[in-house]
Amino acid sequence: MRSLTLHLKILIAALVSLGVLMTVYQIFVLNIPVTEHETDNLWNIDAKIEFQASGNAPVKLQMYVPPLGDNYTSLNESFISKNYGVSVNRQNENRQITWSARRNAGKQTLYYRMVLTTRFGADQAKPSGPVFRESLPVEGMEKIAAEALLAPIRQHSADIETFISETIKRVNNKDDDNSKLLLGGNNSPERKADVIDLVLSIAKVPMQRVHTLRLDIGANQEPELWIRSFNGKKWLYFNPQTGQQGLPADRLIWWLGDEPLFNLEGGSRPQVTFTINSSEINAIRLAQLTGSASSATSFLDYSLYGLPLSTQQTYQVMIMIPIGVLVILILRNLGGLQTLGTFTPVLIALAFRETQLGFGILLFSLITALGLSLRSYLEHLKLQMLPRLSVVLTFVVVLIAVISLFSHKLGLERGLSISLFPMVILTMTIERLSITWEERGGNTAFKVAVGTLFAATLAHYLMSIQELNYFVFTFPGVLLVMVGFMLAMGRYRGYRLTELFRFKAFLKD
Amino acid sequence: MFGLIKTWRELEAKGIMGINRRNADYVLKYNKRSLYPVVDDKILTKERALANGINVPEMYGIIESERDISKLHKILDGRNDFVIKPAQGAGGDGIIVIADRFEGRYKTVSGKIISHDEIEYQVSNILTGLYSLGGGRDRALIEYRVSPDPIFKSISYEGVPDIRIIVLMGYPVMAMLRLPTRQSGGKANLHQGAIGVGVDLATGITLQGTWLNNKISKHPDTTQPVAGVQLPYWQQFMELAASCYELCGLGYIGVDMVLDQEKGPLILELNARPGLNIQIANNAGLTPRAHAIESHVATLAKENHTETPAERVALAQQLFAAK
Numbered sequence: 001m002r003s004l005t006l007h008l009k010i011l012i013a014a015l016v017s018l019g020v021l022m023t024v025y026q027i028f029v030l031n032i033p034v035t036e037h038e039t040d041n042l043w044n045i046d047a048k049i050e051f052q053a054s055g056n057a058p059v060k061l062q063m064y065v066p067p068l069g070d071n072y073t074s075l076n077e078s079f080i081s082k083n084y085g086v087s088v089n090r091q092n093e094n095r096q097i098t099w100s101a102r103r104n105a106g107k108q109t110l111y112y113r114m115v116l117t118t119r120f121g122a123d124q125a126k127p128s129g130p131v132f133r134e135s136l137p138v139e140g141m142e143k144i145a146a147e148a149l150l151a152p153i154r155q156h157s158a159d160i161e162t163f164i165s166e167t168i169k170r171v172n173n174k175d176d177d178n179s180k181l182l183l184g185g186n187n188s189p190e191r192k193a194d195v196i197d198l199v200l201s202i203a204k205v206p207m208q209r210v211h212t213l214r215l216d217i218g219a220n221q222e223p224e225l226w227i228r229s230f231n232g233k234k235w236l237y238f239n240p241q242t243g244q245q246g247l248p249a250d251r252l253i254w255w256l257g258d259e260p261l262f263n264l265e266g267g268s269r270p271q272v273t274f275t276i277n278s279s280e281i282n283a284i285r286l287a288q289l290t291g292s293a294s295s296a297t298s299f300l301d302y303s304l305y306g307l308p309l310s311t312q313q314t315y316q317v318m319i320m321i322p323i324g325v326l327v328i329l330i331l332r333n334l335g336g337l338q339t340l341g342t343f344t345p346v347l348i349a350l351a352f353r354e355t356q357l358g359f360g361i362l363l364f365s366l367i368t369a370l371g372l373s374l375r376s377y378l379e380h381l382k383l384q385m386l387p388r389l390s391v392v393l394t395f396v397v398v399l400i401a402v403i404s405l406f407s408h409k410l411g412l413e414r415g416l417s418i419s420l421f422p423m424v425i426l427t428m429t430i431e432r433l434s435i436t437w438e439e440r441g442g443n444t445a446f447k448v449a450v451g452t453l454f455a456a457t458l459a460h461y462l463m464s465i466q467e468l469n470y471f472v473f474t475f476p477g478v479l480l481v482m483v484g485f486m487l488a489m490g491r492y493r494g495y496r497l498t499e500l501f502r503f504k505a506f507l508k509d
Numbered sequence: 510m511f512g513l514i515k516t517w518r519e520l521e522a523k524g525i526m527g528i529n530r531r532n533a534d535y536v537l538k539y540n541k542r543s544l545y546p547v548v549d550d551k552i553l554t555k556e557r558a559l560a561n562g563i564n565v566p567e568m569y570g571i572i573e574s575e576r577d578i579s580k581l582h583k584i585l586d587g588r589n590d591f592v593i594k595p596a597q598g599a600g601g602d603g604i605i606v607i608a609d610r611f612e613g614r615y616k617t618v619s620g621k622i623i624s625h626d627e628i629e630y631q632v633s634n635i636l637t638g639l640y641s642l643g644g645g646r647d648r649a650l651i652e653y654r655v656s657p658d659p660i661f662k663s664i665s666y667e668g669v670p671d672i673r674i675i676v677l678m679g680y681p682v683m684a685m686l687r688l689p690t691r692q693s694g695g696k697a698n699l700h701q702g703a704i705g706v707g708v709d710l711a712t713g714i715t716l717q718g719t720w721l722n723n724k725i726s727k728h729p730d731t732t733q734p735v736a737g738v739q740l741p742y743w744q745q746f747m748e749l750a751a752s753c754y755e756l757c758g759l760g761y762i763g764v765d766m767v768l769d770q771e772k773g774p775l776i777l778e779l780n781a782r783p784g785l786n787i788q789i790a791n792n793a794g795l796t797p798r799a800h801a802i803e804s805h806v807a808t809l810a811k812e813n814h815t816e817t818p819a820e821r822v823a824l825a826q827q828l829f830a831a832k
Contacts, residue, residue: 333529382630384637438602440700493530500516503525505724505789507516 008487016484022477036470040117042075043215044277045252047112049262051270055105059084060098063262063272064211064255065112067095072116072252080111094255108267116252129206129230136201145178146199153199160205160231161245164196168243171195189225193240196227205229209258210237212251219275223254223261304473317353319472322482324349324459331458333489336496337451338444340432345455347425352460360460361453364426367399368449371430372437379434393427524794526785531761535799539678539760540781547757548779552596552650554757561756563749564775566592566653566767573648575636578629584651592655593628595635596648601696603640605631606654618667618695655775658768660741664688664706666730668695672708672746672766675783675795678806679754679818681747681825682798684708685787686715686740691730697765699786704728706735707791711830713743719789745774747826751818753779801828 026032053059065088068074079086084099099110138146149170157163171179171192182195193209200207210226226247228237237247247253255261264270304315324346331337339345352360374395378388400423429452437445462468472478495503520527547553558565569591570584571577585591594604605628609616614624632649634640641647661670668689675683685705689695692702699705704725707716718725718735727734740746750764753776763783766776788795805824809815816824 336528382634384634385639491533493527493533495517495520495525495527496529497513499527500513500520502722503520503789504516505719505722506523506525506792507519 005491008491012484012487015480015487019477019480019482019484022480023475026475026477032474034471035467041215041278043116043252044279045114045116045213046275046277048273048275049108049110049112049270050273051108051264051267053101053104053106053108053267055103057103057266059101059104059108059264059266061100061110061262061264061267061270062096062098063112064259065095065097066114066116066213066252066254067093067256068116072118074114074116076113076115078111078113080113084110092256094257118249129208129235132204133201133206135204136198138198138202142182142198145181146202149176149178149182149199150202154203160229161236163203163205164200164207164227164229164236164238165243165245167196167199168192168238168240171199172241172243189241193225193227196240200229208256210247210256211254211261212247213254213274213276215250215252215276215278217276217278219273221274221276223274224251226251304476316469316473317350319476319479320463320469321346321350322479323468323472324463326482326486327459327462328455329486329489331455333492334494334496336498337455338448339452339455340429340436340448344425344429344432345452346459347422348429348452348456349460349463351422351425352456353464357457357460361457363403364453366403367396367426368430368433370399371396371426372434375430375434376437379438389427389431392430393423396423396426396430520794524796524798525788526795526799528785530796531782531785535677535761536782540762541758544758545781548759548762548781550596550648551594551598551778552648554776554779555650555652557756558776561752563752563756564772566655566769566772566775566777569651569653571596571648571650572632572636575633578632578636581629581632581651582625590654591651592653593632593635593649593651595640596650597641598635598647599640601698603631603635608654655767655777656770658741658770660738660768661688663731663733664728664735664738666690666695666728668693668697669767671697671777672740672768673780673783673787674746674750674764674766675787676750676754676762676764677799677802678760679751679816680802680805680821681710681750682802682829683787683791683793683795684710684746684750685790686738688718688728688735690720690728699784704735705786705790706738707787707793708740708743709831710747711826713740713746714738714831715740716791716831719786722786722789724789724792740768742768742774744822747822748818749774749776751821751825755818798829 027034047063047065049061049063051061065077066072066074067090079088079097079099081099083104084101087098087100089096089098097112149167153163153166153170157166170176171183173179179195182198183191197207197209207227207229210228211223212226213221213223225240226237227240228235228247230236236245238245261272262270304312304319307315325343328339328343328345332339332342348360348364351364354360355363371392375388375392378391383391433445433449436448547557552568552571555565555568569588570580572581572584589610590608592604592606595602598604605623606618607615607628608618611622614622615628616622635647635649638645638647655669657665657669664670665688670686670688673685673687674681684707686708687697687699688704688706689697690702690704694701697703699719702721704718704720706718708714709716715736715738718728720729726736746766746768749766753762753764754760757779759779759781761781761783763780764776765778765780766774769775785795802825
């Protein structure tokens with residue numbers, strides 16, 4: 001017996017920890033949303049390219065598009081253009097789209113649209129980058145100014161990180177003559193990046209320009225220039241204007257390097273405008289949309305979400321049955337509530353799904369009461385069990401049909417829903433109730449019937465909580481935890497609530 | 510809420526056994542499912558009892574199929590009083606008790622006159638499983654009618670009072686006299702309104718009573734005090750109950766016995782899930798008694814020793830005598 005208890009304890013511990021681990025893994029590692037109402041922002045980025053085609057030469061437009069990969073997942077990408085051939089190719093860390101046409105004249109408009117989200121991004125690859133480079137060629141006065149600028153930076157810095165931020169600070173210092181000379185009166189971020197690049201190159205510190213877009217609803221956004229450097233372990237991002245370090249989460253890297261955003265041949269007056277919009281999408285739907293790249297979606301493929309939609313609906317009902325069973329278990333073994341049969345209340349609770357609660361209770365009581373009176377009449381005829389049950393079942397069917405007909409004539413559409421009220425369950429309920437009535441008396445039968453309805457109502461209530469339904473359906477590991485609890489209940493030895501009243505006589509000494 | 514916790518603590522301190530503990534620690538642990546048919550089927554119980562030389566009401570005959578019903582005449586021939594019951598019935602349903610013959614018909618205990626055809630119809634009902642536990646086919650059993658000893662006249666209303674002894678691994682742990690009342694309709698089931706009266710295991714003298722979960726001291730129909738009655742043949746009852754362990758192999762049973770005017774103590778039936786109200790009747794909890802027996806059995810098992818029913822009765826009487 002002792003070993004059995006140990007066995008049981010181990011089994012319970014294993015099931016509960018497995019269930020909890022599964023759920024925790026799903027929530028924290030796979031980022032599966034905990035509630036159905038959790039939504040994610042879906043970013044819609046439109047890049048609109050307009051230019052004037054010259055009409056007498058082939059048109060070729062090359063434009064960088066986001067390389068993706070890091071923290072973002074692209075859901076959809078589209079290239080909208082008339083009479084243009086489109087190709088996308090990778091260049092080192094960038095992606096470039098090429099629109100080309102043999103001959104086109106007049107004003108041309110091309111669109112590039114991408115839909116992306118932050119959740120379910122693929123795992124990041126190990127970053128790598130250059131740690132050394134040659135100095136940029138520089139002569140005369142500028143060389144002296146750059147070196148003069150460099151000397152205090154060297155003094156005030158300890159590593160690449162502090163070196164770069166110190167450099168940005170010095171270059172942005174309006175009172176510094178050296179930086180003023182190097183900037184040459186041009187305070188644009190591009191010019192500043194050039195100067196920083198120059199200073200860093202003399203110190204042989206590599207640097208890369210990063211062109212980013214801010215994920216913020218609005219039109220006419222200009223790509224913002226950032227710089228980054230690899231310190232041997234990771235990329236360090238800096239804003240050349242403010243010296244701010246680290247790329248904010250809402251920035252999307254559009255392209256890297258010194259090249260301009262686009263490159264046009266056979267056209268003039270090109271212009272690119274970015275429009276960014278966001279929409280909300282149900283997080284779990286999103287996970288299903290995001291293709292096969294991330295681990296979350298491959299998980300979903302093997303979860304209940306991998307089933308066809310109609311089957312899913314069935315399982316959404318089925319997976320709640322253990323919850324109902326748990327309710328009965330607690331009410332009976334802890335509470336001491338008397339119900340008809342063990343799982344009849346769960347079946348009745350399922351029937352309530354069709355009829356709604358209040359109406360369901362009304363119908364249940366009505367049909368059961370009428371069925372019981374028929375049963376007590378049949379009792380006088382001394383019929384055998386099977387024929388008697390058949391008569392009651394047929395009576396129940398007729399009764400349900402009559403109720404449906406009446407309620408339809410009265411304009412109560414709700415009455416039609418009971419056609420699905422499980423008739424066999426009702427028949428068995430009537431049969432058992434009448435046996436209880438005869439063996440234990442009307443009082444007990446009434447108590448049992450009320451207990452059954454109470455348990456069914458509670459089970460129905462719990463089973464129809466949408467959040468709970470979603471949670472169990474998405475994290476089936478919860479069922480293992482429940483099995484653990486049920487196993488523990490299997491060896492529960494304490495009193496039932498009703499026994500505390502039953503044995504009250506002992507306390508009246 | 511705190512009141513409930515207090516009640517819980519006090520019941521626990523008294524060692525009152527609840528349904529969950531009875532099921533988990535005793536019924537499931539000591540009663541092998543495969544042995545249940547022996548107690549559920551009264552015919553099987555009777556056959557086992559006879560094979561072990563245990564006193565039971567004499568069996569006149571069994572009717573197993575519709576064809577057998579024609580044999581009913583032969584079985585009843587020359588008998589004035591008898592009982593017909595379903596072998597797997599529950600709660601006393603489907604039982605006919607015939608007290609006498611009257612002008613070629615039969616007279617039940619309550620004075621109703623019924624014909625032979627009606628008896629055959631009742632037997633046919635029993636065979637189709639109208640009264641059986643699972644609703645499956647059943648057998649009808651015709652047996653000796655017990656006439657209760659007059660000792661119970663003053664504290665009983667109609668029906669036959671019976672004695673229930675809870676037996677754990679062959680050791681009697683608690684006993685109760687069950688007295689039918691007007692409310693119980695002559696039946697001896699507590700939940701139908703019969704009275705349970707605790708019995709001192711050592712002496713066989715009745716203690717207080719329980720009726721519908723309350724403590725009582727007088728029989729509601731006869732208003733006679735139920736306590737202080739010396740049950741005759743007590744030692745025989747105890748040994749009869751103790752020997753039922755060998756008979757059925759179930760470790761935790763309620764043995765129901767009657768005292769017949771002529772034949773003395775007889776075993777009526779065995780119950781694999783005896784009720785818990787016996788505790789109220791005895792004003793004592795089952796748990797400490799069961800623990801005492803379990804530790805005794807464990808020490809015996811270490812010494813590789815088993816005891817005879819008489820030894821077990823002696824131990825139980827020594828351990829559980831009323832103070």
